[in-house]
Amino acid sequence: MSEQATNSTTYREAVKMAIREALIRDERVFLMGEDVGYYGGCYAVSKGLLAEFGPERIRDTPLSESAFVGAGIGAALGGMRPIVEVMTVNFSLLALDQIMNNAATIQHMSGGQFNVPLVIRMATGAGKQLAAQHAHSLEGWYAHIPGLRVLSPATLEDARGMLWSALQDPDPVIIFENNTLYNLEGALAADAGAVDIDSAMVRRPGTDITIITYSASLYKCLDAAAALAKEGIEAEVIDLRTLRPLDDATYLASIARTHRALIVDEGWRSGSISAEISARIMEQAFYELDIPVARICSAEVPMPYARHMEEAALPQVDAIVATVKRMVGHG
Amino acid sequence: MTTQIDREHGMAQLRMMLLIRRFEEKSAELYSAAKIRGFLHLYIGEEAVAVAVMAALTPEDAVVATYREHGQALARGMSADSIMAEMYGKQEGCSRGRGGSMHIFDAATRFYGGNAIVGGGIPLAVGLALADKMRGQNRVTCCFFGDGAVAEGDFHESMNLASLWKLPVLFLCENNLYAMGTAIRYTQASLDIAAKGAAYGMASAAVDGMDVMAVEEAARIATAHLRHGNGPYLLECRTYRFRPHSMFDAELYRTREEVEEWKKRDPIDLLIRRLREVGLFSDQEMSSLEQSVTAEVEASVAFAEAGSWEPVEDLTRFVCSERSGV
Numbered sequence: 001m002s003e004q005a006t007n008s009t010t011y012r013e014a015v016k017m018a019i020r021e022a023l024i025r026d027e028r029v030f031l032m033g034e035d036v037g038y039y040g041g042c043y044a045v046s047k048g049l050l051a052e053f054g055p056e057r058i059r060d061t062p063l064s065e066s067a068f069v070g071a072g073i074g075a076a077l078g079g080m081r082p083i084v085e086v087m088t089v090n091f092s093l094l095a096l097d098q099i100m101n102n103a104a105t106i107q108h109m110s111g112g113q114f115n116v117p118l119v120i121r122m123a124t125g126a127g128k129q130l131a132a133q134h135a136h137s138l139e140g141w142y143a144h145i146p147g148l149r150v151l152s153p154a155t156l157e158d159a160r161g162m163l164w165s166a167l168q169d170p171d172p173v174i175i176f177e178n179n180t181l182y183n184l185e186g187a188l189a190a191d192a193g194a195v196d197i198d199s200a201m202v203r204r205p206g207t208d209i210t211i212i213t214y215s216a217s218l219y220k221c222l223d224a225a226a227a228l229a230k231e232g233i234e235a236e237v238i239d240l241r242t243l244r245p246l247d248d249a250t251y252l253a254s255i256a257r258t259h260r261a262l263i264v265d266e267g268w269r270s271g272s273i274s275a276e277i278s279a280r281i282m283e284q285a286f287y288e289l290d291i292p293v294a295r296i297c298s299a300e301v302p303m304p305y306a307r308h309m310e311e312a313a314l315p316q317v318d319a320i321v322a323t324v325k326r327m328v329g330h331g
Numbered sequence: 332m333t334t335q336i337d338r339e340h341g342m343a344q345l346r347m348m349l350l351i352r353r354f355e356e357k358s359a360e361l362y363s364a365a366k367i368r369g370f371l372h373l374y375i376g377e378e379a380v381a382v383a384v385m386a387a388l389t390p391e392d393a394v395v396a397t398y399r400e401h402g403q404a405l406a407r408g409m410s411a412d413s414i415m416a417e418m419y420g421k422q423e424g425c426s427r428g429r430g431g432s433m434h435i436f437d438a439a440t441r442f443y444g445g446n447a448i449v450g451g452g453i454p455l456a457v458g459l460a461l462a463d464k465m466r467g468q469n470r471v472t473c474c475f476f477g478d479g480a481v482a483e484g485d486f487h488e489s490m491n492l493a494s495l496w497k498l499p500v501l502f503l504c505e506n507n508l509y510a511m512g513t514a515i516r517y518t519q520a521s522l523d524i525a526a527k528g529a530a531y532g533m534a535s536a537a538v539d540g541m542d543v544m545a546v547e548e549a550a551r552i553a554t555a556h557l558r559h560g561n562g563p564y565l566l567e568c569r570t571y572r573f574r575p576h577s578m579f580d581a582e583l584y585r586t587r588e589e590v591e592e593w594k595k596r597d598p599i600d601l602l603i604r605r606l607r608e609v610g611l612f613s614d615q616e617m618s619s620l621e622q623s624v625t626a627e628v629e630a631s632v633a634f635a636e637a638g639s640w641e642p643v644e645d646l647t648r649f650v651c652s653e654r655s656g657v
Contacts, residue, residue, distance in 0.1 A: 102451060
């Protein structure tokens with residue numbers, strides 16, 4: 001077996017490589033958003049791209065989320081392939097009207113005459129003490145909307161590969177990048193490229209329980225699974241990757257083997273993506289279950305600033321370990 | 332008014348205004364007969380604006396309109412058949428019956444809706460113009476909106492963005508003095524909408540929206556400015572809606588006298604008077620024009636009546652594209 005050539009990189013660099021590749025491969029692609037140009041991106045994702053591609057294709061925008069997201073929709077209708085960066089999911093609420101009432105809806109309202117090949121990227125998630133207006137996980141809200149595809153890259157491969165696939169989609173795609181992942185380091189294949197954006201993936205195989213998660217919580221689940229393995233419990237960890245449309249088959253097949261399911265979701269519990277998955281398991285795999293589905297979600301509180309309170313509000317490894325032990329009868 | 336009246340053009344403008352008027356009168360009748368449902372917003376009284384502005388656009392230009400858009404759609408060249416069938420909810424309608432009165436779309440004439448979120452179409456127009464500019468196409472995007480939309484953030488954000496990037500957007504404000512049922516004096520600190528252009532470094536003008544020839548002249552000045560790459564343009568057309576806001580409006584917010592006063596400046600009557608003054612128009616011509624317009628409207632009703640319902644099995648179509656990679 002030959003050694004595959006890899007490079008050491010970060011999640012941030014992987015996203016940048018993806019944007020850069022898209023700009024090189026397709027002249028219709030351009031990036032716009034707040035501080036993407038001269039500042040280099042508020043998370044430094046687009047640093048250097050302005051110098052390489054110029055201000056026509058790396059467009060700094062005014063602080064006008066609704067207008068520049070709407071302009072992205074219009075540009076997509078006009079034959080371009082815009083990548084619109086919104087600083088954080090909380091700010092995206094200023095553009096929610098455009099995303100929901102236009103991007104997700106125009107194809108239907110026009111009876112299929114128009115489609116909107118737009119990609120919106122935004123940061124999401126807590127863990128950096130950014131408090132209650134910068135740190136929520138609202139992916140589940142967007143996953144509620146027919147007409148959108150919602151992606152949640154957790155790995156370097158997906159950070160590198162999902163963007164190109166999203167740009168090939170004829171319809172609007174939102175990519176959520178968890179802000180705690182930008183510094184994630186690891187090896188990425190030198191020839192890493194487009195990945196599928198349809199299916200969930202088993203990130204760790206196991207036989208005793210299925211843990212379903214996405215985004216940064218994946219690493220908490222993998223840490224929990226490693227700790228559990230030392231106690232003889234083999235947890236299977238599934239990374240959803242795509243939150244809309246959900247790939248039911250992957251987690252249902254896993255549950256058919258493990259007969260237990262735990263969902264770990266950084267969103268609030270009520271009306272969450274975890275609630276949706278739980279309902280689907282009940283609808284489609286009720287008789288496979290040995291015990292009821294369990295969920296670990298964020299506490300139902302706006303994100304607090306103080307570190308100990310923020311940690312308490314989020315799903316954590318200890319809680320995952322304890323819940324799994326209880327579920328497999330080792331508690 | 333110095334514009335030379337071109338008989339053929341004047342007659343075409345008159346016919347289109349009359350078509351919009353009769354089409355909408357018939358629509359109101361069909362609403363009462365429960366053939367058309369949902370919301371129905373009539374343009375009656377404002378016809379001169381759409382008809383004049385469309386004359387200043389080319390087929391390559393794009394149009395973004397509001398939920399009061401039957402007039403724009405007809406003047407842009409869409410068939411009365413496809414619009415009437417849409418309002419019936421039939422699959423022969425322009426949007427297959429998925430949109431209704433508020434969501435008229437047409438790829439063939441680059442008509443991008445039919446947007447029923449007040450101000451929501453304005454950023455789209457900026458984006459369409461951005462695409463044209465980046466692709467090196469000398470085209471204009473004309474965005475219709477009302478005085479109500481001027482209070483929305485999308486209006487101000489889009490004015491700034493379009494001016495900042497020098498995009499060929501014609502911001503076309505139809506100021507009919509009421510945001511649904513609230514008079515502009517209760518919603519705007521300054522009643523001069525055209526003056527807002529200056530705040531964004533944008534050329535602007537205001538024009539009598541009841542005078543089709545004046546609007547056309549103003550629109551041609553605006554589109555010439557746009558086509559020369561001078562950046563966006565704000566044109567305020569001062570007009571008036573003769574009918575209620577929608578079919579549910581009891582019109583408690585304005586007096587009958589006010590409406591009657593405005594009707595004295597009916598844009599159709601104004602043009603007829605002008606054509607008569609210069610001897611370009613006879614009673615006989617008027618009656619044949621009425622006959623031809625009525626026939627077109629009746630034909631659209633027959634087309635809609637004869638149309639078919641989309642199969643319910645198709646319910647979830649047009650959510651995700653059926654075409655593959657683009």
